[in-house]
Amino acid sequence: MEDIDAIALLQDPVRRRLYEYVVAQGREVGRNEAAEAAGVARTLAAHHLDKLTGAGLLESGSRRLTGRSGPGAGRPAKVYTRARAEWAVSLPARDYLTAAELLAEAAEGAGLDAGLCAAARRRGEALRGPGAAPCGGLDEAMDVLAARGYEPHLEGAEGEGGGSLPVVRMRNCPFHAVAERFPPLVCGMNLALLEGLLGADGPVRARMDARPGECCVVVESSKNNID
Amino acid sequence: MTASPHGPAAVHLAQLNVATFRYPLDDPRVAPFVEALDPVNAAADAAPGFVWRLKEDGENDATAMRPLGERVIVNMSVWETREALWDFTYRSGHLEVMRGRRDWFERHAEAHMVLWWVPAGHVPSVEEALERLADIRANGPSPDAFTFTSFHAPVEAAAARA
Numbered sequence: 532m533e534d535i536d537a538i539a540l541l542q543d544p545v546r547r548r549l550y551e552y553v554v555a556q557g558r559e560v561g562r563n564e565a566a567e568a569a570g571v572a573r574t575l576a577a578h579h580l581d582k583l584t585g586a587g588l589l590e591s592g593s594r595r596l597t598g599r600s601g602p603g604a605g606r607p608a609k610v611y612t613r614a615r616a617e618w619a620v621s622l623p624a625r626d627y628l629t630a631a632e633l634l635a636e637a638a639e640g641a642g643l644d645a646g647l648c649a650a651a652r653r654r655g656e657a658l659r660g661p662g663a664a665p666c667g668g669l670d671e672a673m674d675v676l677a678a679r680g681y682e683p684h685l686e687g688a689e690g691e692g693g694g695s696l697p698v699v700r701m702r703n704c705p706f707h708a709v710a711e712r713f714p715p716l717v718c719g720m721n722l723a724l725l726e727g728l729l730g731a732d733g734p735v736r737a738r739m740d741a742r743p744g745e746c747c748v749v750v751e752s753s754k755n756n757i758d
Numbered sequence: 759m760t761a762s763p764h765g766p767a768a769v770h771l772a773q774l775n776v777a778t779f780r781y782p783l784d785d786p787r788v789a790p791f792v793e794a795l796d797p798v799n800a801a802a803d804a805a806p807g808f809v810w811r812l813k814e815d816g817e818n819d820a821t822a823m824r825p826l827g828e829r830v831i832v833n834m835s836v837w838e839t840r841e842a843l844w845d846f847t848y849r850s851g852h853l854e855v856m857r858g859r860r861d862w863f864e865r866h867a868e869a870h871m872v873l874w875w876v877p878a879g880h881v882p883s884v885e886e887a888l889e890r891l892a893d894i895r896a897n898g899p900s901p902d903a904f905t906f907t908s909f910h911a912p913v914e915a916a917a918a919r920a
Contacts, residue, residue, distance in 0.1 A: 718857070741850060
């Protein structure tokens with residue numbers, strides 16, 4: 532299937548809601564759950580989820596949602612997660628990924644990390660707006676990050692007594708393909724961009740805390756250690 | 759990169775990288791690197807798929823071993839899969855240390871990292887690792903000595919050696 536055909540499938544509002552719900556969970560999602568979240572009947576949800584899977588936008592597997600196994604545990608249910616493949620359409624055809632990879636290769640070879648990070652920080656500041664105050668809190672940071680495609684979610688927020696302090700983690704790396712080829716260079720660039728975007732010396736700060744399958748940066752309150 | 763469905767993997771992935779210090783190891787400009795050594799090594803030891811890493815007798819790391827000269831440190835380890843090594847190298851606290859590499863280390867014109875497959879259970883020697891590095895520097899990537907971006911699956915490597 533052409534990228535443009537896969538993307539066109541998301542034009543349908545129900546399909547779009549199902550896709551966005553599954554993607555936002557960051558885990559396998561069953562048909563019942565997705566149907567409920569999208570406010571549609573289970574059979575309709577199943578139809579659309581399988582269509583999204585057929586187009587390569589989602590991946591499906593089967594799992595016993597009860598957590599039990601062996602005889603009597605029930606039939607495995609069909610579950611869905613985001614497919615790892617990327618889909619992009621450019622009209623007319625343009626190839627910015629190759630340009631990005633070639634520039635990164637040259638920057639890596641020449642050891643230009645510091646210059647790249649300085650440019651990224653300036654770009655982040657420019658995106659925040661000239662003279663704009665630093666980001667005011669984690670909620671505002673979530674909005675800013677969502678608008679740039681990072682798919683932020685709050686982690687560790689449950690904690691009264693013993694719970695960890697909330698941090699914003701991001702399910703998506705907007706620079707994924709280049710970051711996989713040149714990790715320290717591009718992840719350093721990403722951190723500098725976010726530092727510029729959120730602002731220095733404000734109530735929140737970005738910090739590198741890489742882990743598999745997510746953006747390398749977390750955003751947290753910079754007052755964690757005060758009083 | 760999944761393990762064989764027929765039992766434990768018959769091969770593991772060995773890794774060597776070398777780094778040339780811009781300053782002596784006791785220079786304050788290298789202090790952030792030295793401070794990160796123990797926590798990052800502890801994270802490696804606990805990482806999924808970690809098998810082995812090079813340590814000097816009685817030490818927790820190999821920073822005192824200088825087989826390539828006084829200013830060059832070597833780092834060697836063995837992992838179950840490419841994914842395990844990748845995730846530790848680039849998707850753990852180790853990435854933050856790598857971000858500082860230009861501050862502490864010279865830029866290498868030649869290859870500074872090499873990967874190769876070893877039979878599971880084999881502990882590679884420093885000499886063996888340096889041979890692989892010399893191989894990739896002289897001949898470019900091959901099934902016997904490669905990198906993440908020029909990766910070779912273990913079957914190819916075994917076939918090439920046979």
